[in-house]
Amino acid sequence: MYQKTLQISIWHMKKSIFFFLLITLLCGVVHAQEPFKIYGKYMVNGGTITGAKIAIEKNGVQVKVLDIDKSKFEFPLEYDCDYVFSFIKEGYVTKKVQVSTKVPKEKQTLEFEPFKFDVEIFKQYKGVNTVIYNQPVGKIRFNDVLNEFDYDTDYTKSIQSEITKADEALKQKAIEELKQASVVVKTEPKVTNTNTGGGVDLSKALGEGIKPKNQQNGNAAPKNSPTPMPTKTSALTGIVTMGSYTAAVYLNPNMKTYGWINYGDNTGRAEIATKEEFEAKFKEYMEK
Numbered sequence: 001m002y003q004k005t006l007q008i009s010i011w012h013m014k015k016s017i018f019f020f021l022l023i024t025l026l027c028g029v030v031h032a033q034e035p036f037k038i039y040g041k042y043m044v045n046g047g048t049i050t051g052a053k054i055a056i057e058k059n060g061v062q063v064k065v066l067d068i069d070k071s072k073f074e075f076p077l078e079y080d081c082d083y084v085f086s087f088i089k090e091g092y093v094t095k096k097v098q099v100s101t102k103v104p105k106e107k108q109t110l111e112f113e114p115f116k117f118d119v120e121i122f123k124q125y126k127g128v129n130t131v132i133y134n135q136p137v138g139k140i141r142f143n144d145v146l147n148e149f150d151y152d153t154d155y156t157k158s159i160q161s162e163i164t165k166a167d168e169a170l171k172q173k174a175i176e177e178l179k180q181a182s183v184v185v186k187t188e189p190k191v192t193n194t195n196t197g198g199g200v201d202l203s204k205a206l207g208e209g210i211k212p213k214n215q216q217n218g219n220a221a222p223k224n225s226p227t228p229m230p231t232k233t234s235a236l237t238g239i240v241t242m243g244s245y246t247a248a249v250y251l252n253p254n255m256k257t258y259g260w261i262n263y264g265d266n267t268g269r270a271e272i273a274t275k276e277e278f279e280a281k282f283k284e285y286m287e288k
Contacts, residue, residue: 035076036101036149037114038140042071044089045122046174052121057084077101079108084136092121093170098136107147115140115149122170123177129169132162247282 044052049071056064056075059082077083083099097117117138124130137159139152249259258278260269272278 034111035078036103036112037074037076038099038117039072039074039114040116041118042068042073042087043118043120044092045120045171046178047089047092047123052087052089055086055088057086058082074114079103087119087121089121091124093124093130093133095119095121095133096136098139100139100141103142104144107142110147112149122167123174125170125173128166128173130166132159132166135159137163247278249278 042049042052042054049068052068054064054066054068054073055062056066058078075085077099079101080103081101083101085097085099087095087097097119099115117140119137136155139155140149141152142148143150246262247259250257257271257273258275260271261278261281262269270281272281
């Protein structure tokens with residue numbers, strides 16, 4: 001009886017050890033399959049993320065091209081691979097980041113922190129040498145000393161000064177372009193009218209930064225001979241005159257039309273029904 005009891009105890013012990021080893025092995029396998037992740041922020045200098053893409057190469061073969069609708073990105077990566085991420089948008093300089101996930105087998109069971117990096121791309125401008133961007137702007141690899149993923153500092157040192165120089169040149173071009181575009185429509189001083197009520201500023205109604213191509217100096221309507229008022233009694237604000245062209249917005253919310261435009265072609269004023277139509281016609285004139 002004692003011998004039988006001992007045999008049963010040994011059998012249960014062996015069974016427990018077997019299940020313990022099996023669970024440990026399975027946990028190790030699952031852990032080893034946890035992917036390494038990268039994440040970060042994708043920025044478009046002077047533009048929006050709309051139309052931006054990320055092309056992904058794995059071991060020299062393009063595997064994906066992703067349309068991006070938000071600036072943040074995150075990707076799980078397989079081990080023992082070489083990845084190249086290309087950040088692309090039409091009219092902008094493409095930047096590349098290389099990621100090597102080659103890690104010693106015995107260390108692939110370690111839990112690695114996701115690696116974060118940000119990428120900012122700039123418009124392509126004539127006269128700026130961007131050959132440096134044919135190479136990755138950064139390389140990320142496993143650091144065997146730190147047991148973590150980190151930048152390849154030797155590569156970074158060898159290329160960083162050239163990348164910084166190119167980035168600064170593109171930034172300067174972007175600033176110059178912004179300065180050239182920072183012009184607003186000149187408006188005549190506000191017209192005083194006895195009919196009070198909520199008004200609409202014409203420059204705001206049409207949008208800031210619009211400039212007619214044929215704008216002339218001293219083109220404000222003379223104070224002694226203001227533009228005739230519409231037949232319906234209402235107040236006007238933000239009258240703008242460019243040569244023979246005049247536009248105005250009604251203040252009175254009870255008016256059936258939004259405003260009027262006089263093109264100076266002897267056809268008189270054209271009543272504009274909606275704000276959208278008014279803005280469209282105004283901008284159409286600007287582009288002539």
